[in-house]
Amino acid sequence: MSYIFKGSLCGSLCADCIEPLDGMEVMLYLPWKEELVLTHVVANTKETFHVVTKEEAAARKGKLIATTKTDQFGRFEFSLNEKMSNTAFDIDFICPTVPHIPPRAPRKDPIQIHLTTLYPQWRMNERQDYFYQWDCCIDSRLWCNIRGRYFDAWVICGYLRNCDDGTPIAKASVTAWDADFITDDNLGTAITDDWGHFRIDYTSIQFKQTFLSPWINVETDPGWFFAFNTGPDVYFKAVLGGVTLVDEKAADCRKNVGYCLCVDLCSKVPVHGTTQTFPSAWTGIGQAFDISTGVSSRDFDADGYAGSGKNVLWSAIRLTGQAACRSASGNPIEYRFLVSGVTTPNGGAPPAYGNFTKTVGVTPNLFYPSLVAKLYQIGFPYMVIPVDSAQSDFDVDGWFDINKSIERALITYGFAVSDLAQFLIIDEDTLISMDTRVLTTGQYIPVPAIDAGTPFPAGSKIPIEKIAIRFEIREKNGTTNPPLPGSGRTLNSAIVNNNPIFMKLSIAELEVSGSCTPIGGTLHSKYTIYHPHLSSVYLHLNNNSLSVNRYITDAPFLTLSGNTNPAVDGHANNSLQLNNPPNDMIKCTYSLKLNAYSRLHNGDTIPGWEGPLEQLFFYNV
DSSP states (O other), rough: OOEEEEEEEEEEETTTEEEEEOOOEEEOOOOSTHHHHHOOOOOHHHHHOOOOOOHHHHHGGGGEEEEEETTTTEEEEEEEEEGGGTTTTEEEEEEEOOOOOOOOOOOSOOEEEEEEOOOOOEETTTTTTTEEEEEEEHHHHHHHHHHHHHOOEEEEEEEETTTTOBBBBSSOOOEEOOOOSSSSSEEEEEEETTEEEEEEEEEEGGOOOOOOTTTTTOOOOOOOOOOOOOOEEEEEEEEEEEEEEEEEGGGHHHTTTTEEEEEEEESSSSSSSSSSSOOEEEEEETTTTOOSSSTTTTOBTTTBBTTTTTBOOOOOEEEEEEEEEOOSOHHHHHEEEESSOOOOOOOOSSOOOGOEEETTTSSSEEOOOOEEEEEEETTTOEEEEEOOOOOOGGGOOOBOOOOHHHHHHHHHTOOGGGGGGEEEEOOEEEEEEEEEETOOOOOOGGGGGSSSTSSGGGOOOOOEEEEEEEEEEOOOOOSSSOOOOTTTTTEEEEEEEOOEEEEEEEEEHHHOOOOOOBBSSOOOOEEEEEEEEEEEEEEEEEETSSSSSEEEOOOTTTTBBOOOOTTEEEEEEEEEEOOOOSSOSSSSEEEEEEEEEEOOOSSSSSOOOEEEEEEEEEOOO
């Protein structure tokens, strides 16, 4: 039995600026202080964190259990034996470098850092292994001093936003300067991302420059571990497309900053086109079908059948594509889906707009909740929040606003709406899901209504039902609400059905003698099967010894496989011989099974085989 100890390491620079610690050698020790084994104490990292001296490292060398290295995400893993299941551990790591450090020769003596002592609370996973997860993000006060004191690594993490509404300003160039007596020093330049975030890394060499450099530099003395005598005096400039957004002067500088500087910059200059946008379009139904017209395996044909298998839509379907959350000017982007019972052939003119009388989110029960996006947290601990659609995300006219879904998801998981800047919005392809069961009227035929072997009544057959779907998308600016490219895209015809396959099966001889009576001689099955979109049917006979194990044929219907002909929708036979002359049926117990498969498909899944209907009997020669 294995004991798996997994964890991750990261270092905090600012509240929302975190870096995973890649390539660190993590060291697992038996505890130096043995009393922790008895008390099961887990020490607080902020209190135990320290740089290990050579003397301490030598004294603990005999207690080292295992070492491993962190990956690019700061993750590590130990596999321990059962002997280690009831003890505490000391956790250290060796730090040869830090992330984003400028190229330089490595330290001759990498530093070793003690993190904490902990007592794992083991839990069992589905593979019957024990596991323990421990994630550690080093406090910024501690990690920034390690970076600066031992690696001369200085960093600025910040955001650039609009001063009035807090809108992030993306793709702007931000430069940090050090105010100096003679010539100001350029500490570095960075481009803001889609959330207005930027990071600038530099070393003390960049702000110790003098007119006599490199022969004479003004040194920065970090002094004692948590104190600074002289750091840079930082101010900022920011431009976008030749327009100055931030124009601080040396007099505006932040005096004597530390190894990590966290800033929020804002601009009063109106900025347009900086919000992340991308083309918006409705493109398909689920993963299987595109809304294009053609002959490929993904297209709809002129009649409304989906794909080369002539599938029909069933159950809840995902209307897929992509839509930006907001326009370039920051306005919400909304979309909706309308449904018409009047259709036209695909590839031609769409139905008249007045025929679209049903709306997802307005027509009762037509909307079906689904996953529409995920929020991926930037930095440690990599939290993922699902974003589901809900009825409250629609207005009275059926316009859907995913921003409402996102805000609701943040609040549900304990965040504020303003915390969205901590997350990436990951598209899940689903625009909206729609329940086609609201749109079909075909009546379910009660099984007792028709005897096995009786042809299905023509007057009871289910009609071919079709719908048209129209996509509309707009920028909600509060006045004109202009439509966006792709608005009005229509699938003129899609066939829908939500009926099960009608199946009846019996054995004629059992109907006469009784279902528990052994039977012999020539046997006959009776079956009836019907569905307007039938794909495959098989009737199978086998005995317990499998000396008989075969499909029963009934030309030209059985065995039906991969049918795409709408005219082939079922069959009936009240005297289909089961024996296969010369007589091969021996004295044994037999099973006769009827299975069928329709062409229903929701774009992602299919109902699968329906059945089997089974008749068991004992054959007595």
